[in-house]
Amino acid sequence: xxxxxxxxxxxxxxxxxxxxxxxxxxxxxxxxxxxxxxxxxxxxxxxxxxxxxxxxxxxxxxxxxxxxxxxxxxxxxxxxxxxxxxxxxxxxxxxxxxxxxxxxxxxxxxxxxxxxxxxxxxxxxxxxxxxxxxxxxxxxxxxxxxxxxxxxxxxxxxxxxxxxxxxxxxxxxxxxxxxxxxxxxxxxxxxxxxxxxxxxxxxxxxxxxxxxxxxxxxxxxxxxxxxxxxxxxxxxxxxxxxxxxxxxxxxxxxxxxxxxxxxx
Numbered sequence: 001x002x003x004x005x006x007x008x009x010x011x012x013x014x015x016x017x018x019x020x021x022x023x024x025x026x027x028x029x030x031x032x033x034x035x036x037x038x039x040x041x042x043x044x045x046x047x048x049x050x051x052x053x054x055x056x057x058x059x060x061x062x063x064x065x066x067x068x069x070x071x072x073x074x075x076x077x078x079x080x081x082x083x084x085x086x087x088x089x090x091x092x093x094x095x096x097x098x099x100x101x102x103x104x105x106x107x108x109x110x111x112x113x114x115x116x117x118x119x120x121x122x123x124x125x126x127x128x129x130x131x132x133x134x135x136x137x138x139x140x141x142x143x144x145x146x147x148x149x150x151x152x153x154x155x156x157x158x159x160x161x162x163x164x165x166x167x168x169x170x171x172x173x174x175x176x177x178x179x180x181x182x183x184x185x186x187x188x189x190x191x192x193x194x195x196x197x198x199x200x201x202x203x204x205x206x207x208x209x210x211x212x213x214x215x216x217x218x219x220x221x222x223x224x225x226x227x228x229x230x231x232x233x234x235x236x237x238x239x240x241x242x243x244x245x246x247x248x249x250x251x252x253x254x255x256x257x258x259x260x261x262x263x264x
Contacts, residue, residue, distance in 0.1 A: 007039055008059075014099075014197055015043050018221040022058025027066040028113050033091040040094035051200045052098065053193060054121055061126075064135065066111025071247050079231040081238050085231040088113070089145040093227060096120040096149060097216070099209035101200050102144045105193045107186065111135045111168075113215035116146025117154040118179055119172065122212065125192045128171045128183040138166040139250060140242030144234035148222045154178045 019026040104124030171183035249256040
């Protein structure tokens, strides 16, 4: 049924939703976004599913948005740009509002949209050697559609430490920032995720869903108006010169013109 993700459900009702574009570091393509949205809806409606683990195959957890897809949008007409930006925004919203606990299992690096994927999880556990970063501004982009979820997870003061600089940071700092609940060794990752999963198996599923919805409603609002603004911001970046130059520099393996060389 799916080509870019995998779904398995164990006898307890614990579903594992796995990103499966390992050769592309699980970069978010249009197809993967569609499949993740469909998976979130299906798992959310499946009464047999009690908890969902968000995991990934390969070396990385998620490298962010697929840059080939991004480059296509820069050459597209305005209607197409808005449609594609909405595809990304609606995928994140589908995961964020899924009425099941979502536990992130980060076995590797997460950049850009990968940080957004961690932020829509109710709890995210990562290995202690991973790197994370909101790397968009290095490419002339901004953390647009992921922005509300990142801010909801970190808070403004923490987010402003890393939201604009594209600086990479490790698992320990990710815990301090609130992106990860804890950082563990690779050998302990399965056990740490299981420790988050197990309590839900003793809870009433309907009560869990209602409690999650209430927690979201009391937190920073991420409504249609907010989502629409993030779409407009992403489209504005795609339409500008900086993003075109930044992504071109990435593919051509050269420095973007705004990079200032400094002495070590």
